Amino acid sequence: MKLASLKNHTRDGQLVVVSRDLRHAASAAHIAPTLQHAIDHWADVLPALQALYAQLNEGKAPGTIAFDAAAAASPLPRAYQWLDGSAYLSHVELVRKARGAAMPQEFLKDPLMYQGSSDYFTGPLDPVLVASEDWGVDLEAEIAVITDDVPMLCTPEEAARHVKLVMILNDTSLRHIIPAELNKGFGFLNGKGVTAFSPVAVTPDELGDAWDGRKLNLPLTVHVNNAKLGSPSAGTDMYFDFPALISHAAKTRPLGAGTVIGSGTVSNHDRSAGFCCISEARAMETVELGEPKTPFFAFGDRVRVEMFDAAGRSIFGAIDQQVLQYAR
Known part of the structure; x- marks a missing residue:
């Protein structure tokens, strides 16, 4: 459905x-x-x-x-809770490697997750409005699920039953704002811009064999200005699957119905399929060439995020957005 x-x-x-x-x-x-x-x-x-x-x-x-x-608005134009993980450690590892930092071993024990702004999600074809190109405007193409009520201390095995709907999303990240925020030791706020979800949310049964109850085993395709940035497999290298993410989020509190949980940027260790965010492409360029070459978004640029089934049919519809300057 x-x-x-x-x-x-x-x-x-x-x-x-x-x-x-x-x-x-x-x-x-x-x-x-x-x-x-x-x-x-x-x-x-x-x-x-x-x-x-x-x-x-x-x-x-x-x-x-x-x-x-x-x-269409995002399927949930606003949500009681938006929790975004970083389940693809290949993304974390590469971005840290580009700045000369190793990935801490504790990242293998528990998922990285933050609580984002959920009072206003944009529609899938609405523009990405930002005040300045100097903020380092980037996308993050992800998978997300919507849960019903999840009890505290829910196990991963139990958590799988609480996934009611699946979506894709573009989580705007402002890369030049994020480092200073994280250095304060208190997480994201201004470093995250608007978030847009796919035109439709689908029930897991609609995904057939591509949904194994824990993750979505299909490529997620990203285009920037009609040029393909990548189509890494969402089912590959997802170190923490959705039941693990849900269970982690419910460790100390229940989750209310309508909680949205994101996977973080889809990323594969095999980089041949490309990338789901510009920063990962820039990190790869830094590792291989000594400096990044791919620019962040400029005003007028477009981003398109879409997922296709085995027959080439769009499952969720496309997120297709233009980056525009915000004027009060």
Whole structure:
């Protein structure tokens, strides 16, 4: 099943069911007005949503409309909680290597994770607004899951059952702001810009064999200004899988329904597939050439993030954004 939130006069959008081919949509407002409402009452609304999805794919859903990703907000336009991990240690290792630092062994024991801003996610085709190119504007292409209520001390085995929806995302990172923030020892704040999720969120069963209950085994493709930056495999080299990330987040507290958990930048030890962020390309250039060559985003640049199934069909729709200067 594929779900989206169309922009309307409210902050949380209108829930719609989207056809498997991403061409059509049908309002689900009579079942659940918003995606957050659906997650809050998942067991109760799931049968009706699945029935509507089946009708839509058969061309029999009432009030069917063309699905326009430009009219979509992120599936959860705002969330009660956004926790972003760094599950691909190949990314951490390369970025640290470029600045002459080894990866600490404790990074192998527990996931890196921070709590990000979740009061405002942008739509998948909305611009990335930043005030200055000097901030070092970068993307981070990731996988994310949405959970229902997760109890404290949830084990990884238990955590797998709490994954209700899967998305892809672009997490804007401001690389020239981040170092000073991290040096304070208190985590990210201004170093992270807006975050955009895919036009649709999908249930794990929709992913077929590509979802093994723990991770998504497909490439994630990134283009910058129509040039391919990379398509590393999201299922390869994910050192901490999603149940591990969820369990880690729930170690000392429960997680509320609608919690969004990100994988961090998808990255492979085999660099031949390219990269899901500019900083990793720059780190590789620094290691091999002595200095980075790939520039961060300039105003007017575009980024596109998308995932395709084995038949080449877009699963989540595309995140397609232009970097623009913010003016008050």
